[in-house]
Amino acid sequence: MESIKATRMEYLHLKRQLKTAQHGHKLLKDKRDGLMKRFMELIRQTKSQRKVLEEKLADSFKRFVLTTAFLHQKELEEIFLAPSAKVLVAVEQENVMSVWIPKFQHKIEGDFKTYSDFSAPLGLRSVLLSFWDSLELMLQLAAQEHSARLLSFEIEKTRRRVNALEYVIIPQVKRKIKYISSKLDEHERSEKIIRMKIKALLES
Amino acid sequence: MKIGIIGEKKSVLAFQALGIQTFGVSNESDLNITLQQIREGDFAVIFVTEDMMQKYGQEIELLMRGALPAVLVVPGVSGVGEKGRESLKRIMERALGSDTLVADP
Numbered sequence: 001m002e003s004i005k006a007t008r009m010e011y012l013h014l015k016r017q018l019k020t021a022q023h024g025h026k027l028l029k030d031k032r033d034g035l036m037k038r039f040m041e042l043i044r045q046t047k048s049q050r051k052v053l054e055e056k057l058a059d060s061f062k063r064f065v066l067t068t069a070f071l072h073q074k075e076l077e078e079i080f081l082a083p084s085a086k087v088l089v090a091v092e093q094e095n096v097m098s099v100w101i102p103k104f105q106h107k108i109e110g111d112f113k114t115y116s117d118f119s120a121p122l123g124l125r126s127v128l129l130s131f132w133d134s135l136e137l138m139l140q141l142a143a144q145e146h147s148a149r150l151l152s153f154e155i156e157k158t159r160r161r162v163n164a165l166e167y168v169i170i171p172q173v174k175r176k177i178k179y180i181s182s183k184l185d186e187h188e189r190s191e192k193i194i195r196m197k198i199k200a201l202l203e204s
Numbered sequence: 205m206k207i208g209i210i211g212e213k214k215s216v217l218a219f220q221a222l223g224i225q226t227f228g229v230s231n232e233s234d235l236n237i238t239l240q241q242i243r244e245g246d247f248a249v250i251f252v253t254e255d256m257m258q259k260y261g262q263e264i265e266l267l268m269r270g271a272l273p274a275v276l277v278v279p280g281v282s283g284v285g286e287k288g289r290e291s292l293k294r295i296m297e298r299a300l301g302s303d304t305l306v307a308d309p
Binding site: 036039043046047050053054057058060061062064065068073076077080083084085086087088089090091093100102104108109110113127128131132135138139141142143145146148149150151152153155156159 | 205206207213214215217218219220221222223224248249251268269271272274275276278279280281288289291292295296298299301
């Protein structure tokens with residue numbers, strides 16, 4: 001406290017600072033609320049979709065492993081040597097409260113059949129079909145979950161800033177202002193007393 | 205842009221048929237090479253199976269911090285585990301400060 005210069009200039013400066021801090025605090029709080037709203041929407045969707053996908057994929061994986069269990073690694077690699085299907089992804093970015101959220105546009109081309117029916121196990125087709133089905137959901141979920149992750153980083157940052165302003169910066173500045181204003185008042189009173197004393201001396 | 209999947213060598217091969225670049229990882233040096241390739245390549249989405257997350261969680265988490273690629277943890281051969289839900293839980297914890305607020309929306 002003693003390091004503060006109790007001058008009128010400093011006082012005005014601090015007052016301006018307080019106003020800015022309060023304004024910033026309000027803005028950041030609004031930003032946090034906006035982010036939170038979007039985040040909750042995303043999380044809700046993600047949660048329910050994730051459940052669906054998990055069941056689907058776990059089942060597909062299990063079936064895939066069982067169908068190809070008797071094949072050697074090299075044989076399996078050979079089956080999938082020349083894939084004709086292609087997944088093309090274009091990324092667009094959307095700005096939500098200063099966070100850039102990716103949006104994927106994907107296009108699936110070609111066919112997943114890369115093998116001859118004679119050399120590959122018969123069950124493979126149905127397994128690949130189920131993977132093929134879940135691919136769309138997987139991409140969608142990836143975008144959503146990643147957006148939620150990016151938002152969460154921003155929310156954390158914003159919340160820290162809001163708290164720092166609310167509990168540290170603003171009280172500090174307020175205390176300083178109070179200190180200076182009481183010092184100035186004190187000064188004024190003592191000045192007044194001195195003047196009264198001088199006047200009394202002159203008159204006597 | 206491309207899509208990739210990181211997982212156990214034999215099981216991720218199925219995705220090769222769908223036109224997804226597969227990265228079979230069986231040890232740490234495989235993983236390092238894979239991560240290097242992903243960083244250099246033009247990837248939009250990376251899927252990671254849960255067993256990979258279990259083993260090399262720390263290294264893969266570094267990948268999740270950037271704007272791209274979007275990383276998604278998917279269940280692997282060993283079935284639905286906790287890792288996928290855990291990553292979602294972590295996101296919520298970070299955003300809300302606690303996980304108890306949204307036990308079940």
